[in-house]
Amino acid sequence: MRQPRSRPDRARSPLTAALAAVLATGLLAGCASTRGLESPNRGTTQRGLASWYGAKFHGRPTASGEIYDMNRISAAHKQLPLGTVVLVKNRDNGKKLRVPINDRGPFIKGRIIDLSVAAARQLEMFGQGLANVRIKVVRLPPKKRQLPISYPARGWRDSKPNRDRGSGFTIQAGAFRKRSSAVALARRLRRELDLDNVKVTRGRGVHRVQIERRRKQAADDVLQRLKDAGIAAFLVG
Structure with a gap:
């Protein structure tokens, strides 16, 4: 019995092949994004929500060993190495600030960075509580960690909790x-x-x-x- 002749495969057009290559590259890049945050390079970026944490944690040790001071510029991140400095851009108003990572968090889905009160104030997102941000690694941590990691705030300082009670x-x-x-x-x-x-x-x-x-x-x-x-x-x- 005569076998039916099989239909030859169509050759893919150059445009189809190029599109497939782009998609494959994008998928590979997406798979590597998490590892990139754990071992970042300068220029590594991430987008998401920023929040802030304040008086409840003021005076407590951070993951780096530094005592958390809500009046200084610092932030918590789940993956970036402690001591990394990121440029945080508030995408809602365009404000930018360099912020060092000295703690771990936030542990709420959808949030990528937890700012100190001073950092939130300077990015003008304190009142809202949350902001859409883009963070970019601008400095990698030194081989030997030095404390403090946080920066002093400029032009603004909050009152420290439990030190300003009274009826003045x-x-x-x-x-x-x-x-x-x-x-x-x-x-x-x-x-x-x-x-x-x-x-x-x-x-x-x-x-x-x-x-x-x-x-x-x-x-x-x-x-x-x-x-x-x-x-x-x-x-x-």
Whole structure:
């Protein structure tokens, strides 16, 4: 019995072959991206969400052994070697800042870097809490680690937690008829803005959300942070 003649394979066009090569290269690059962060070169980049961490961790040791100071420029990253310096660009507003990595984190899906309070302030994303960023490795860590890894902040310093309690200056962040509304705002200030010494007071049927600071500079810092978060606060006294 005569066998049917098989159809010869069509030769791929140069355009098809080139497209296949590009796709293969892209797939290989994607597979190597994680390893690139663990052993980066200058110019290695990554995009994603940035967050910040503050008073809860202030004064605690970081993964590098340096004590975390939220008033200095530093950040946490899950993979980059400790001591690496990255250029962080806030893609929402164009602000850029060189930030050294001295800790591990963030451990929330979708976030790639956790900034100190000072770094978040200078990138103007403190009030929002999160920002779309692009990070680029600009300096590799030295062979012998030297502390501190963090940088001093320029032009701004937050009040350190638990050192500025008192009744010298009172900032009012809101006033409500319902106590539940005042309590909700107070919780938001503690959770999202990392503020301490927030209290709810009552007088003449109005529930007020107030923050106390001993020094004028610290009170001004709180006012600015509230303004950045879109809260119309003012100084009571």
